[in-house]
Amino acid sequence: MVISAIDGMGGVGKSALAVHAAHRLAERFPDGQLFLDLYGFTQGKAPRDPGDALAALLGGLGVPPQRIPGDVDARAALYRDRLSGTRTLVVLDNAADEDQVRPLLPAAGGCLVLITSRRRLTSLDDALPLSLDVLPVDAAVALLREASRHDTGSADESLWHQVAERCGRLPLALLIAAALLRTGGKAWDLRRLLHRLASRRSGDELAGYTVTGRSLAAVFDLSYRELSQRQRLLFRRLGLLPGPEIDAYAAAALLDADLDEADLLVQQLSDHSLLLGAAPGRYRVHDLIRAHARTLAAADPEDQREQARDRLFAYYQHTARRAGVLLDRVPRQGPGGPAPRHAPALPDEQSARTWLRVERAGLEGAFEQAHGRGMGAHTVALAAGLAQIMVTDGPWARALAVHETAAGHLGDRRGRAGALTDLGRVRRLTGDASGAADALGLALRLHAEVDEPLGRAGALVELVRVRHLTGDYAGAGEALAQALRLYRGLGNRHGQATVFAELGRVRYLTGEFTGAADALTRSLGLYRELGNRQGQATALSELGRVHSFVGDLAAAADALARALELNRELGNRQGQATALTDLGAVRRLAGDHTGAADALAQALQLYRDLGHRHGQALALAESGVVRRLAGDHTGAADALTRALRLYRELGHRGDEAWALNHYGTLLLAMGDRPRALALHLRALAVHRELSKHDDEAVSLEGIAECHLDAGDTVHGADRLRQALEIYRRLGMRPDADRVRARLTDVTGSGRSS
Structure with missing residues (x-):
């Protein structure tokens, strides 16, 4: 005997799938097909008693009423005897639980049983589970179109997709939406339907999902009523979630509960198909389920809801800032305030990065909620927690918006100073050197006012990187000297190692390759003293670049190989x-x-x-x-x-322009000189705007080669001389030597003028 147990949230299409499968498989079961609705989750009806269900099944098998035994066990024995040796297909729809189903299962092989239930029937050991999720978007749109039979005229295709997504791609919601279109006549179109679905009459967020005889809220209520009190409380708290997923830690924060209890409650909601499995230990909350949870939660005391939200935000921001400290190369202020009752360990960079990526949607949602509700401290702290992953993963336009918002909160000067430092960093990455310098200058003043030397040192390091962009290497050196004094005063050797690494970069950008190697070697030594192998790997990578700049490719390869080995050991x-x-x-x-x-x-x-x-x-x-x-x-x-x-x-406009130079060189090699020249000119304009002088020289080289390819030696040589002057000024000797040699080939002279 084969038993398949189909579970899923209300309205996901379990019964439809079972009936469809039964029709497709009917020829394989020539001895008959039985279908029985067990009323496990049916409005206005109690679940069928197993004895009554057996009587109905025996009647379907042709047993006269007078021959059906009165005892449940006797009925079950007769039912199994009738099915023995047959190939019969049995559909048990809408089961309440395992106890209701067990007496209805045949005893011998040859039969197929399809069971549907909102609950995951975990103790039916012989059943093959099948959990249904919502439809893929294309299938959802197809169902909506077919069921509506509505002429939408020249409606934009995107409107169909918007309706499907508004319905959460849940089949029942799609059928309700389709019914509104199908029966509404010419007064209805997709835009009016979207407006209807978004309606919030009488505080019911699912009010728009109702037609005669069908109500999405009523369907979800049937599942809610089956929950225990603690399960119901967690369900209502789902309405406070700022993101699409939940785990035991977030549930513990929402309930102020022990982690084991929270984990069990989350699993139980999943077993009731009110949560969808997303990854080990993580569950997705369907948008419409969450909307219903918000409706139910509105009846809870407001102070309890606010306390739950505050605990959740505190958990998110504290853990995110801990993760950020692990990821940032510059020593960073850890989270303030008390730690949450429960939080993941995050023992290393990899675990920190993974947690931030998994929780990013929730963190951003919490940030938006906190800002919208005027929760300034949470807004600033959540922005700080998001800083590292936004820099790594982008998009930087979003990072700019988050940090600009956080930097605008005037009440917390310490937090605002940190937000301004993060804002300065993102502005630097997007090429806005002037805006970055402004933000960092204000951050430095605020750090000084609140006597925060660690934050001030970090802002100085960021300022150094801005001055790299503008070619203000003297100013960069001055900022590094200040940062070094601060870190030495704090006894923070990690910070000192960071400063020496930055000093190495400043020196190799100004052509002081011996000094750069010395600074990076000191950084490497400090990291070794600290036992910081990640810092060692970073310093070795920078040393590899220095050796590469001076043409010592063997030493460069050796340093980079050691950096690679360390990073592999660290995972x-x-x-x-x-x-x-x-x-x-x-x-x-x-x-x-x-x-x-x-x-x-x-x-x-x-x-x-x-x-x-x-x-x-x-x-x-x-x-x-x-x-x-x-x-x-x-x-x-x-x-x-x-x-x-x-x-x-x-x-990233600067790196985009850098890649445009490479593309221009490729196009010239392929014989497309006009496009190559256009790309190099575009790159040149960006590099000059961003004061990226080394890449400006690369653009000039590319433009020169386009002119030379066209036989224009005068303009080609002039652009080469401009590039050579930049390389000389920056101390980039191998590049200067290359351009000088090219000039000699072109003009017979390597002079720059």
């Missing part, structure tokens, strides 16, 4: 991806195109696994260069196109 996939990307560039410079392609392919896969779009773009752009050099112009164009798309989605 830091992002660090591995960074080291592999740099190693790919070094191998490219050494002429090892095969080795470069291999390293970049590994880096790209790691970035994809991490969902790190900025890293993916960088690896793709480098891959495009390698493929061009190897003669694979088609592959190069594909890689660079994908890199450019990612940079645009992230809003």
Whole structure:
């Protein structure tokens, strides 16, 4: 005997699926088909007693009423005897629980039993479970169109999708919406339907999902009534969730409960099909279920709801800020205030990054709710918790909006100072050096006013990075000196190591390669003293770049290989991806195109696994260069196109322009000089606007080659001289040597003027 137990939320289509399957399978069961509604969740009807259900089934098998025994066990024995040796299909629809179903199961093989229930029938050991989710969007739209039979004229296709999504792709909601269209005549169209579905009459968020004989709220109420008091409370608290998912930690915060109790209650709501499994330990809340929960929660005392929301937000922000401290290379202020009763351990960077990515939708939803409700402290703290993952994953336009909002809260000067520092960082990443400097300048003043030296030092480090962009290396050095004094005063060797790493960057950008190597070596030493292997890996990666700049490719490859090994030992996939990307560039410079392609392919896969779009773009752009050099112009164009798309989605104009230079070089190699020149000119304008002088020189080189390809030696040589002057000023010796040699080829002289 085969038993299939189909479970799912009310209205998801369990009965329809069972009936459809029964029709399709009928020929395989020639001895008959039985269908019985057990009324487990039927408005106005009590669940069928097993004895009554057996009587109905025996009647369906042709047993006269007078021959049906009065005893339940006797009825069950007769039922099983009648089915023995037959091939019969039995559909037991709308079961209340396992106890109702067990007496109705045949005893011998050859039969198929299909059971539907809103509950997950976990103790039916022989049953094969099938949990239904909502429809895919295309299927939802198809059902809506077919059931409505409504002429919508030239309605935009997107409106159909909006209605389907508004219905949560739940079949019952779609059928109710379709009925409104089908019976409403010419007075109804999709826009009016959307308005109806959004209506909130009498405080009922599902008021629009009602037609004669059908009410979505009533369907959900049947499940709610079957819950215990604690289960009902958690269900109502689902209405406070700012995101689409819940786990035991969030449930514990909402209920102020022990973690074990919260975990059990969440599982029980899932067993009642009021939550949908999303991942191990995590459950998705359907939008319409959450709307019904909000309606029911409105009857709870307001102070209890606000306390629950406050606990949830406190859990989110505290855990997010703990995660941010683990991820940020600059020492960061940890979360303030008392810790939540229960929170995940987050022992390392990988676990911190994973938690932030999993919870990001909830964190952003909590931020929006906190801001909308005037909860300034939560708004600022949640923005701080989101800072690291927004920088890593983008989009930076969203990060700007979040940090600008948080920075506008005037009550908490300490929190506002942190928000301004995060705002400065994102403005720097988007190329707004002036705006970044303004935000960081105000952050520094606020940190000084509240006597927050750690925050002030962190803002100074960010200011250094802004000054990198503008070429103000003297100012960057001054800011680093101040930050170093602050970290030394605090006895914070982690901060000192960070400063020396930044100092190394400043020095190699100004051509002080010996000084850069010295600063990075000191950073490496401090990280070793601290036992901070991640810091060591980062310093080694930077040393690899310094060696690459001076042309010592063997030393560069060695440093990057050690960085890669450390990151592998640590399980830091992002660090591995960074080291592999740099190693790919070094191998490219050494002429090892095969080795470069291999390293970049590994880096790209790691970035994809991490969902790190900025890293993916960088690896793709480098891959495009390698493929061009190897003669694979088609592959190069594909890689660079994908890199450019990612940079645009992230809003990273500077790196987009950097990739445009590579694309321009490729187009020239392919013989498309006009497009190549246009791309280099576009890149040049962006680099000048953003004061990215090293990339400005690369654009000038590209423009020069376009002129030279056209036979215009005068303009070509002039652009090469401009590029050479920039490389000389920045101390970028290998690049200056390359351009000087090219000038000699073109003019017979390497002079810059």
